[in-house]
């Protein structure tokens with residue numbers, strides 16, 4: 001592919017007899033913000049490090065901006081990187097931390113300091129030149145790290161869980177700042193995260209990984225609304241899984257009730273997947289699956305109910321908007337029915353693991 005800025009082809013990384021990356025192929029367009037999302041140990045950092053040249057792939061190819069960089073050392077590649085732990089030089093001031101790479105590249109000190117001031121403005125830290133890292137909060141240190149990574153104007157920005165060491169409020173604030181800065185600069189960016197909310201809110205496209213393979217690549221909407229596998233459905237957002245018997249390809253039977261399947265399924269067993277916000281709650285006389293309300297939680301903009309199906313011990317999570325909840329909800333312990341629109345359900349062959 002010529003149109004992609006970063007082209008990764010059948011990348012394999014082995015550590016002794018353990019294979020951390022099992023043939024990853026991926027294309028990233030210029031200016032895109034891509035998140036690598038997946039559980040701990042799935043290979044996100046290994047893939048990022050291979051892109052940076054900090055890890056040598058066992059097989060496969062990485063092409064950046066038309067140049068085969070697969071075996072190039074990091075210093076011959078064109079990227080800036082920010083790690084989870086701030087990794088600033090503790091004995092250098094903020095200004096010297098950012099200027100370090102510039103001066104190393106031969107830039108004159110006063111020109112470098114001019115650049116430093118520009119970058120500090122961009123990350124909202126003007127006036128912090130003479131502070132030392134220990135005098136800054138975690139969020140401020142990460143902004144310095146970001147400025148340092150960007151100071152050399154790299155073609156590619158790599159971020160490995162840059163927000164995960166920060167508290168929730170700072171994290172959400174910095175999410176916006178990183179996104180704004182990325183759009184402003186138009187820099188192709190890859191961010192590793194195991195936080196699905198972070199990926200959904202920040203990324204143009206998400207690469208969902210599991211056990212060293214890519215499970216799905218798509219926009220946040222595609223990943224959320226059309227998960228390609230049960231793993232993706234389970235990992236991104238909250239999903240209810242209902243075991244079902246396949247009656248006839250496009251008909252499923254759940255607890256004796258026949259419901260339509262969103263698509264044809266093979267085999268005798270299937271799993272119907274439903275998002276909490278796609279389920280409607282009705283009176284026991286209304287059509288749907290019979291259930292009992294176990295818990296009700298007021299969450300501000302919506303109400304979260306846990307409902308237990310008659311013959312099924314597993315609990316279903318149902319989210320009702322606060323607006324609809326005003327029209328009346330069953331009380332805890334009461335019977336109700338659950339229904340949904342077939343287009344809002346997903347079906348997977350076989351039973352849930």
Ligand SMILES: Nc1ncnc2c1ncn2[C@@H]1O[C@H](COP(=O)(O)OP(=O)(O)OP(=O)(O)O)[C@@H](O)[C@H]1O
Pocket residue numbers: 015018020038039040041042043044045046047194
């Ligand atoms: N240098 C190494 N030697 C041996 N095994 C390694 C090495 N680096 C990584 N691994 C293994 O490769 C797998 C993937 O590791 P990696 O750090 O890429 O995971 P990750 O997705 O970034 O996880 P986390 O979310 O915990 O950071 C893990 O099982 C890890 O133990």
Ligand SMILES: [Mg+2]
Pocket residue numbers: 044045046192
């Ligand atoms: Mg990691």
